[in-house]
Amino acid sequence: MSVRQWSTPFLQPVSSKTTANEERRALIILNQPFSAELLKRVWHACKWHACADGGANRLWDVLQLQTSSDLEISDFVPEIIKGDLDSLRCDVRENFAKLGVPIIKDEDQNSTDLMKCMSAIEEIESSTPSLAQFTIIILGGLSGRFDQTIHTVSYLHKLRKRRKSTFVVTDENVGWCLDEGEHLIEIDANLIGPTCGLLPIGVDSTILSTRGLRWNLENKESSFDGLVSSSNAVIAKEVYISTSKPIFWNIELAFL
C-alpha cells in the first residue's frame, strides 16, 4: 500500500490562499465556540457550508461580535442549516431565512445533527458523480460535552472507509483518523504544531513506527491498556507514521 500524504492548507490565512482553494471542500459548523479568525480561514477554504442546528447560532454570534468590515454577514451565508432544530434560536432562524438559507428539519432521534449534515453532503455528491468527493472540515467537535466529543471521534473513525479526508478543527486542535497503513503529514509550522498526539481510540491495540517526532516509536505497541502517545511534539517538516490499526491523530494549532 502507498504512503498517504496529508496537509492542512485549509488553515492558511485568507490572504495567502492560492491553490488551497482548488480542492472541493465542505464545511460543517457544530454548536461549539470558535474564533472569528479560524472561521474566516476554514470558511474561505470551503466551497459549500452547512450549519448543524445550533451551529448557526455560533456562526451568527461570531459575525455580530465583529466590528471590522472584513467579516460581512453576506460573505458567510451557509448553503443549509440542518438538524432536529431544537437548538436553533428564533432570531437566527429568521435572519438566515431572510438571507435565503434552506432550513431543513430532520427529527430522526437515532442520528446526530453532524450525521444529518453529512447525509446532505453525500446527497449532493450522489447528484454530482462526475465531481471529486468533498474533503470535509468539521468546525467544533473536540470540545464541550464528552459524549459529543467521543461521538465526533467515533464518527471520523467510521467515515475513514467511505470518505477520502475528514478533518475536525477547533481553536485548539486539528485532528483526523489515520487508517491502518503508512502516512506522511506535512507540517507547516505557521499553521500547526508542535504538540501532537497519536491516540489508539476504537482499537484494542496498534503497532506504531514514527519519524519526525520528539518521542519516536519503533514497532511499539500502543493501547489504552499500555502506551498512549499524548503530549508528543513534532520536530521536523514532515511526520511519518506507520500504524497497523486506525488511530486518531491530533496536533495543536500554531496561529491562535
Ligand SMILES: Nc1ncnc2c1ncn2[C@@H]1O[C@H](COP(=O)(O)OP(=O)(O)OP(=O)(O)O)[C@@H](O)[C@H]1O
Ligand atoms: N455541548 C456540546 N459539546 C460538543 N459538541 C456539541 C455540543 N453541543 C452540540 N455539539 C455538536 O454540535 C451539533 C449541533 O448541536 P445542537 O446543540 O444544535 O444539537 P444537539 O441536540 O445538542 O445535538 P444532537 O441533536 O446532534 O445530539 C451536534 O450534533 C454536536 O456535534
Ligand SMILES: Cc1ncc(C[n+]2csc(CCO)c2C)c(N)n1
Ligand atoms: C442507543 C441510543 N442511545 C442514545 C440515543 C439518543 N440519540 C442519539 S442521536 C440523537 C439525536 C439527537 O438529535 C438522540 C436523541 C439513541 N437514539 N439510541
